[in-house]
Amino acid sequence: MRTTITAWRLRRGMTLVSAASVLLLTACSAAAGGSGDGDGPAAAPNKDDKISLVVYSKFTNREYPVVSAGLNRLKAKFPNIEIKHEGSQDDDKLTQSIRGGNPPDVAISFFTDNLGAWCSNGSFVDLKPYIDRDKVDLNVIPEAVRSYTEFRGKRCAMPMLADVYGFFYNKDMFAAAGLSAPPKNTTELFDHAKRLTQLNPDGSIRVAGFLPTMPFYNNQAQIWAPNWDARWLGPDGKSNLAASAEWKEMFTFQKKLIDFYGHDRLAKFKAGLGDEYSEDHAFHRGKIAMMFDGEYRTAFLKEQAPNVKYGTASPPVSDSKPNRYGGAFTTGTIIAIPKGAKNPGAAWELIKQMSLDTDTLVELGNGLKNVPSTMAALRDPRLEVDENYRPFLTMFDGGKLLPNPTTPIGDAHLKAVNDFAERWQAGREPDLEAGLRKVDAQINDELAQKGGGR
Amino acid sequence: MTATLTHTRPVRRQRWDRRLQWVAVHSLGVALGIMFTLPVVFVLLTAVMASDQAMSSSLWPTQWRFDNFVKVFERAPMLDYLVNSFTYSLLATAGILLSAIPAAYALSKIRWRGQNVFFMLTVAAMMLPPQVVTVPLYDLWVRLGLTGTLVPLIAPYFLFDAFSVFLLRQFFLTIPRDYIEAAKIDGCSEFQAMVRVLVPMAKPGIAATMMFCFLYTWNDYFGPLLYTGENRDSWPLSLALASFRGMHHVEWNLTMAATAVVMAPAIVLFVFAQKSFVRGITFTGVKG
Amino acid sequence: MTATVPRTRVNAAARPARKVPRRDRRRRLTVLAFMAPAVLGFVVFFGYPLLATVYYSFTRYDLVNEPEWIGLGNYIRMFTSEPLVAVAAWNTLWLVVVLTLTRVLFALGVALVIARLKSGVGLIRTLCYLPALAPPAAATLAFVFMFNPEFGPVNRFLRLLGIDGGLWFNDPAMSKPALTLLVLWGSGELMIIILAALLDVPVSQYEAAELDGAGPIRRFRHVTLPSISPVLLFGVVNSIIFALQFFTQAIVAGGVASGSADVAGNTKYIGSPENSTLTYPVWLYVQGFRYFNMGYAAAMAVLLFVVSFAFTAVLVHQLRRASSAEENA
Incomplete structure (x- = not known):
């Protein structure tokens, strides 16, 4: 009797083993991915289809409900569609969800950093069949914006809204220091920074005229670079910062500012500042007088620090590139269908609405204070434009915008430059050119890793 | 700490040494206990501070914000x-x-x-x-x-x-x-x-x-x-x-x-x- | 500690003199039934992935497209063109040496103090052990706050003493020492293991040594140390393995101290400041699960395996000796 029980137990054990091995076998033969990978475009849903669309974005707090409202406008066309908008999803989480086979139906990313990676390895569905089918005219989107939303001619994302990075300055502090106009070039920026800086009795910094520490807030290499006309990739598609006079000029200027404050003093000051998107942001609290930032900051200031009197302008540019004035770094929110999306047809309808529909774009533009990415929405009279917002629209229309290069390496090039910038400003990288050569080596190694024939 | 020589010393001296050792070891023990506890105390004190105080240079909460835990x-x-x-x-x-x-x-x-x-x-x-x-x-x-x-x-x-x-x-x-x-x-x-x-x-x-x-x-x-x-x-x-x-x-x-x-x-x-x-x-x- | 483990051997007489085949078979089936989940689990979660890691290390694999065989490509990249793996390996080596030494010595020191306490032992022991329970992510946040150069209590306290405190987690030269302090704060487990070993040393041995005229240092060297040396060796190996897989504290500290908006989410800030907190496992994670160079990450994993296995072998060897000693006792 007992023997049979044990034997039964054993058989059960064996079944478990074989069941698991079967599971493993099937698992290994099953390919990751879903219905979104077919060749042709997926059909648009019928008007009354009950569909639940999952949307990932990085929007939080103040911005989240604005975007949700914009997404839900799709209900006018498809009343039974339910939109599940998940905020706070950054690029890394989005990538993981696609690789993990559980992607959302629609992906919204704040940046174009990873677009090249997503496009080149097929994480985003190619939208060309959809565009051809619905005869969408892409010429309604400005050229610079079109360029940063495609990768090597492959259109796998649409622009939703654009960001332009301009210059913010505190008017009260300017008045107190006897300054009237924002700086137009780096010489003026340095001079203003000196005059606006205030120290505590113990020598520590109370107010920094301009905080040059990189990376911090929007002191990011890609945001600074256009103001020096510094380019990421050479004509051969490789990184060659070490040979670029523009990059060297940019870092030399940054080091001059760092040395003016003293690296350690700045580091301490920086550690005491609030988070970028919190109410304690240094500009809100009057701890910095000038900064580079995106147009969306105007909305944050309005809500979180309405008492700060500030102005905006084109960012100051390198002394040797005066004709760059009026230009700026641009990037934007992109919207796409991830590989493996469950309802690609409906997802495309949502994307069309979020990237091309004038009413939606104007509403989002007003709510988020982002620049609408079609000409029609940009010129729409309903778009609320105040004096602090206008400079961004002017820059956007000015034709001097520079986007990030779309490469298959994601933001690895930004990490390489950030790493260098940290060492450089601490004085641990005495030879600028040698240091930049290391950056090049790091970026090119990652490019080679991703290149590999794909 | 001079235990080796105890048998050559008067008994009173020996007792004194032992007492001194007791005090030394126990104050060390108490110091360790405090050292290990302090970070947790800081966490708890900061947890009930107002937001601007947490980023200032005071250790003791001026107003006790227990509602932070609700927030x-x-x-x-x-x-x-x-x-x-x-x-x-x-x-x-x-x-x-x-x-x-x-x-x-x-x-x-x-x-x-x-x-x-x-x-x-x-x-x-x-x-x-x-x-x-x-x-x-x-x-x-x-x-x-x-x-x-x-x-x-x-x-x-x-x-x-x-x-x-x-x-x-x-x-x-x-x-x-x-x-x-x-x-x-x-x-x-x-x-x-x-x-x-x-x-x-x-x-x-x-x-x-x-x-x-x-x-x-x-x-x-x-x-x-x-x-x-x-x-x-x-x-x-x-x-x-x-x-x-x-x-x-x-x-x-x-x-x-x-x-x-x-x-x-x-x-x-x-x-x-x-x-x-x-x-x-x-x-x-x-x-x- | 041997004294706390009662002998488990049964008398030979208690065993049946003659093996009954049927009973033998039944016992085998029982063992199989009892061990089946564990064996299956071992195969699925350790055996298979170990072999698969070796296979993946010879491929280029991004989880989207099928793995592509590239031979030694990943290993060549690791030793020639990829610059940060050396930085990461150096950071981990630093931790292996410094963390191991300080952790064992600190735990021994605290245990020695507690062992000498006559009253309040329970309370002090509890206080010293409690931090070991704190989740590493939480403890790291607390430490980054405490060591904030501007408003953290540590620097404020140092300022009272007239010392200008450093930048701690914001200074590449100080970030690893600050992490070491964090680890020491949470080293209560090792402390308790050593404490138990200390209390197991028979008092009679101390008394004998004292009668022989041995001073405290000599008593420590000749009585205490030999009796607790197996536990110290365990502590050393355990600390090395701990340092080799040091991940959570490093990635959280780097992210939070950098002041970035996305704390552990943003790859650009991992390792901050200046990659000084970029440990080998952190870089492996970034390469594999952020850049999705899975093949390269697998090659890094193979190297990590070889190194950690060498240390594990030491421990296994010691365990073997201990259990065979038990057998012969």
């Missing part, structure tokens, strides 16, 4: 995170009860060929950095479509958890085999002997193992980051906490309040079961 739950879906943490920890702990007790029994109370080999493999598995095996395991869970859920974290505990098997085996070894033999002479099968004789006798050891499992999973950061990182709905507290400040744009005082919330269950558990803990820890040391 933490309002700002972030802390309750969801809490439920995820409990799901992970409780299910994993239940898992080892089912999987590790029989294995440890077979490793300590039955003699069979390969026993030692498997035990050594268990020790090796216990010592293996988790990062070594993550690439194929992540790939496996991706193909099963289970990343973004808690399943990849919990499932292994229902089959094999090296540390629990190791610890339970060490505990079971301390229980004389005579009891098992006696039970078997009375007609018990190995299974019955395990359930009716060994498990009741090894309760403290099993309790300690369960607590370690609970704690390890509660504190785990790497596993959740890897498998649930993409899906905020599955985040346990430990992972949520590390992203808390950035994601929810909260101030330091709220961050510290959340930190205190995450620390609390472990500390409560310890206060209630200190003895088992200490016993368990000493068992993880290698017997000399």
Whole structure:
């Protein structure tokens, strides 16, 4: 009797083993991915289809409900569609969800950093069949914006809204220091920074005229670079910062500012500042007088620090590139269908609405204070434009915008430059050119890793 | 400290030395106790400060904001995170009860060929950095479509958890085999002997193992980051906490309040079961 | 500690003199039933992935497209062109040396003090152990706050003493020492293991040594140390393994101290400041699960395995000796 029980137990054990091995076998033969990978475009849903669309974005707090409202406008066309908008999803989480086979139906990313990676390895569905089918005219989107939303001619994302990075300055502090106009070039920026800086009795910094520490807030290499006309990739598609006079000029200027404050003093000051998107942001609290930032900051200031009197302008540019004035770094929110999306047809309808529909774009533009990415929405009279917002629209229309290069390496090039910038400003990288050569080596190694024939 | 020369010294001097030594050792002990406690005190004090005070240079809260603990739950879906943490920890702990007790029994109370080999493999598995095996395991869970859920974290505990098997085996070894033999002479099968004789006798050891499992999973950061990182709905507290400040744009005082919330269950558990803990820890040391 | 482990061997007489084949078979089946989940678990979660890691290390694999065989490509990249793996390996080596030494010595020191306490032992022991229970992510947040150069209590306290405190987690030269302090704060487990070993040393041995005129240092060297040396060896190996897989504290500290908006989410800030907190497992994670160079991450994993296995072997060897000593006792 007992023997049979044990034997039964054993058989059960064996079944478990074989069941698991079967599971493993099937698992290994099953390919990751879903219905979104077919060749042709997926059909648009019928008007009354009950569909639940999952949307990932990085929007939080103040911005989240604005975007949700914009997404839900799709209900006018498809009343039974339910939109599940998940905020706070950054690029890394989005990538993981696609690789993990559980992607959302629609992906919204704040940046174009990873677009090249997503496009080149097929994480985003190619939208060309959809565009051809619905005869969408892409010429309604400005050229610079079109360029940063495609990768090597492959259109796998649409622009939703654009960001332009301009210059913010505190008017009260300017008045107190006897300054009237924002700086137009780096010489003026340095001079203003000196005059606006205030120290505590113990020598520590109370107010920094301009905080040059990189990376911090929007002191990011890609945001600074256009103001020096510094380019990421050479004509051969490789990184060659070490040979670029523009990059060297940019870092030399940054080091001059760092040395003016003293690296350690700045580091301490920086550690005491609030988070970028919190109410304690240094500009809100009057701890910095000038900064580079995106147009969306105007909305944050309005809500979180309405008492700060500030102005905006084109960012100051390198002394040797005066004709760059009026230009700026641009990037934007992109919207796409991830590989493996469950309802690609409906997802495309949502994307069309979020990237091309004038009413939606104007509403989002007003709510988020982002620049609408079609000409029609940009010129729409309903778009609320105040004096602090206008400079961004002017820059956007000015034709001097520079986007990030779309490469298959994601933001690895930004990490390489950030790493260098940290060492450089601490004085641990005495030879600028040698240091930049290391950056090049790091970026090119990652490019080679991703290149590999794909 | 001059104990060597004690027999050549007058008795009074000797007593004085001993007293001095007592004072020295005890003040050192108290200093250590304070040192180890201070960070927790800072966390608690900052947790009840107003936001601008947390970033200023004062240590004592000027106004006691106990509502910060409420705010933490309002700002972030802390309750969801809490439920995820409990799901992970409780299910994993239940898992080892089912999987590790029989294995440890077979490793300590039955003699069979390969026993030692498997035990050594268990020790090796216990010592293996988790990062070594993550690439194929992540790939496996991706193909099963289970990343973004808690399943990849919990499932292994229902089959094999090296540390629990190791610890339970060490505990079971301390229980004389005579009891098992006696039970078997009375007609018990190995299974019955395990359930009716060994498990009741090894309760403290099993309790300690369960607590370690609970704690390890509660504190785990790497596993959740890897498998649930993409899906905020599955985040346990430990992972949520590390992203808390950035994601929810909260101030330091709220961050510290959340930190205190995450620390609390472990500390409560310890206060209630200190003895088992200490016993368990000493068992993880290698017997000399 | 041997004294706390009762002998478990049964008398030979208690065993049946003659092997009954049927009983033998039944026992085998029982063992199989009891061990099946564990063996399966070992195979699925350790055996298979270990072999698969070796296979993946010879491929280029991004989880989207099928793995592509590239031979030694990943290993060549690791040793020639990829610059950060060396930085990461150096950081981990630093931790292996410094963490191991300080952790064992600190735990021993605290245990020695507690062992000498006559009253309040329970309370002090509890206070010293409690931090070990704090979730590493939470403890790291607390430490980054405490060591904030501007408003953290540590620097404020140092300022009272007239010392200008450093930048701690914001200074590449100080970030690893700050992490070490964090680890020491949570080293209660090792402390308790050593404490138990200390209390197990028979008092008679001390008395004998004292009668022989041995001073405290000599008594420590000749009585204490030999009796607790196996536990110290365990502590050393355990600390090395701990340092080799050091991940959570490093990635959380780097992210939070950098002041970035996305704490552990943003790859750009991992390792901050200046990659000084970029440990080998952190870089492996970034390469594998952020850049999705899974093949390269697998190659890094193989190297980590080789190194950690060498140390594990030491421990296994010691365990073996201990259990065979038990057998012969």
